[in-house]
Amino acid sequence: MFLGEFSCLAAFYILLCRDRHRAEPSLAPAQPFNPLLFLPPALCDMTGTSIMYVALNMTSASSFQMLRGAVIIFTGLLSVAFLGRKLVPSQWLGILVTMAGLVVVGLADMLGTRDETHKLSEVITGDLLIIMAQVIVAIQMVLEEKFIYKHDVHPLRAVGTEGFFGFVILSLLLIPMYYIPAGSFGGSPRQVLEDTLDAFCQIGRQPLIALALAGNISSIAFFNFAGISVTKEISATTRMVLDSLRTVVIWAVSLAVGWETFHGLEILGFLILLTGAALYNGLHQPLLARLPWRRPPAGALGSEAERENLLGGERAPINGDS
Template sequence: MTRGALVLFVGLFSVLFLRRKLYLYQWLALVVAVLGVGIVGLAGAVFKDNPEALGDSRTVTQLISRAEELDGFSGETPVAVRTIIGVLLIAGAQIFTATQFVLEEWILENYAMDPLQVVGWEGIFGFLVTLFGMIILHFAIGNTENGRHGYFDMREGWHNTTTNKAVAISGILIMISIGGFNFFGLSVTRSVSATSRSTIDTCRTLFIWMISLGLGWESFKWLQVVGFAMLVYGTFLFNDIASPPLKACVPTHRPREELFPEEPIEHI
């Protein structure tokens, strides 16, 4: 549910900083979408998957739990503390992502830049910041006795990337995928709004769930179907694809978009 709170943060920031106006039915649509994501997550937490039904494949959660047991983190830190830390980290990530969405809309609105240009500059900025952080962490942690061959060891990371073909190919494909994802997302932001983009982006979970079902990584749960139905309905309602259920939610003086200019069209 914390992951789905992105749409609320984007809507709130759009109203505060971009002076956008969201009507009552749009706020209700955002709440419905967040509740839908929350129900999907609740279904996965309440109804645990049976490992025998899923075959021998281990999920990412199982691998992380196993790594925590080997590292001793799971035994030293209480479950409640780890849960609170996880929720706070996810909430902070959603605030940063919402800030990025709103800032991108402001840039596209105030500067003559195409989405591809914005993606390029974001990529250059991210590359430089990451490189700067890697160098600092390498000499501060990765170059020490305890940090050698760990996460922050640049030499170890470069060696694994250049010697492992699967890692190198995966890295290149991920860069292409993220570049395309950001380009299409910015195109939606320029055509509609950052809040509409966030609602559509949240629907990615539905397609991930469908693919996971096909690959046998997830078991079917009816409660998740209810959550995804609420998510899709909230997205359709916010983007005016579905009509509000109550007439009281419909704005009475909503400005109407002009389809054609008032000036006569010149014929050739």
């Protein structure tokens, strides 16, 4: 994952080098900033993703993706506490609706354990771990928003810097993990926390694993760059809509290949979560603005000159003033 993010840094410098050789550079000069600012978001990314990957082994892929919608709750609360943002009533309503959606998805997850793929205790533990991880992900998002907007960091550079820190830290952690005993939890022949040499042997003997890793690296690189670009250039609302489409695709593929069974409550839970996300991100406002009783009358603001005065426009010349 971090190798995919780290590759964005190389792409940034290639893009910067090509831009400098143009007659009219399109990239604005970057403001100086300390790269260590992105170390805390990288640590949050590493911790939150590790917890979610452990939880993914205890629950289904669709529930894993849907429960990640809990990040809206914690992001909103942390934005109020640390960014000084004031949430409007529709955003508070979106948080409450999201909480209701999480309850429905969790209930569907527990009722769907009849196939005995996962034990009920594992499902509950996995769901709770996913929701707990969203607290860490919310901290990461708040930190990213603060640093990217404050220093006007290019999205490729931001993602690549986080990937660099995460890749270096995890690479160093692989050394002690190779010797730390973990019993059956490690899942390796030596029963250690992480057997790196055995992992490389598996990659060499099974080309399908190498293909999956290459796909994971490239998809994460494009996904993170696209997500931050959409947030910076368009809006978080658009990113929310696109992320919801990802949930539908994951669920559809899981059902198609037979990795999980269909449960009607998951549809209800997903729709509730989508409604909560839409309310929080203000997706309902353009729809309400189109209602007839929400539009002002044609002459409500008076003439063009009066509207300019209301908006603080320039004063029209009077009595020969120039």
